[in-house]
Amino acid sequence: MMASGKKVEYNNERTEEEEALLDDVFKTKGFEGIQKYIKEGLDKWRETELHIAVTGKSGAGKSTFINVIRGLKTGEDGAADTDVEECTKTVQSYTHPKNKKIVFWDLPGVGTKKFNREKYSDQVKLATYDFFLIFSSQRFFDDDEWLANKIKQMGKKFYFVRTKVSREIDDEENGRTVARGRDVILEKIRKNCLKNLEEIGISDSFVYLIDSFKTDDFDFNKLQSCLIEDLPQLKREVIVFSIIGKTDDMMSQKKKELEKRIPRISLISAVTSAIPVPGINTAVDFFLMKNEVDFYRDQFGLTKDAINRSAQMLGMREEELRKDLKMRGLFMDYTVKGLMALCQTIAITEAVEEVAKFMLPIVGSIAAGAISYKSTQYWMKKILEGLYQDALKINKMMSMHSAKSSSV
């Protein structure tokens, strides 16, 4: 079957990363070896550990933040106790509910009798973390500067985080006769924080103003995005693919990382088509495609269960939600059979024309391989975009819904 007259737009640009990957696998392994190698690469993030240290004085809001970022409330099973004097404790660890390899470490702040500068590095095993969040609900002190320098010397990143800003804004608003905009108050807090950091010898820094009870507000998302951007590729995948956040910004981060997998998925497809299996149509690796699409849906909160949950929150039935939003991605049949039918709608003649221009080092000489590569790439991009748009639509509907219910 062929969709007559349908123009297929291919993107022939190959990234350097893709190029190096193609070269490397081609030289060292046979076709089967290549398949295995790329598949393992796709899953490597699942085995990669990420250790996040949260440090700061007692009462700064460390435990509360760790609970919130793990999607838990104080008092729930597995949640950290909040408002607990920590002088008797040392270091507590909490794993991420979606990925046990992400560990949050609740560290006591430096500068108490028990945790003084001389012993701190050893006591908390400072060298073992990937990055540090230095918390305060008020001022930062010389001890924070000392710690920041230690972290810098180890070649690692730290971020200053000022907590409980919502409460401070409320207090300030309540204490005034003439109302002042929340933004104005927020900027005043920011300015004070930066001045405070300068006073302890840290200039050119940024401080994230957050409130763990208002994660949609202030710098909470900015902090999350910044951590992601600063991490090396594999660690970035760990956090982007594990984090539950559903903001538009998070969805776009997820899309960006998922997109990077497409050349590899396409290459496996191409290689598969070059290995003849009698009696099986291996033009494209549909099982692989289906797995990847399932992964997209899980990432975007578009599995059947997740859509059901979203529909419930909106007070609708699942079918209603799909129809209401005219969801493109969700109307598609993502079974292996459905994907096969989809791929057959590609204009084969055009795909073959493309092959002439597209010289893959490994499979370029094999027309079937090049066609598989291009059609897998084409459809995965389309499917990813469709699902991404659907996720944004749900987000929009959710925020309209919550705005409506809070104005009632």
Ligand SMILES: Nc1nc2c(ncn2[C@@H]2O[C@H](COP(=O)(O)OP(=O)(O)O)[C@@H](O)[C@H]2O)c(=O)[nH]1
């Ligand atoms: N309003 C507000 N209260 C917070 C915030 N973070 C923590 N708290 C409260 O501050 C107290 C101490 O928090 P906790 O997380 O136990 O601090 P830790 O000692 O640094 O672990 C608790 O009563 C929390 O409910 C926040 O961002 N906003």
Ligand SMILES: [Mg+2]
């Ligand atoms: Mg605590």
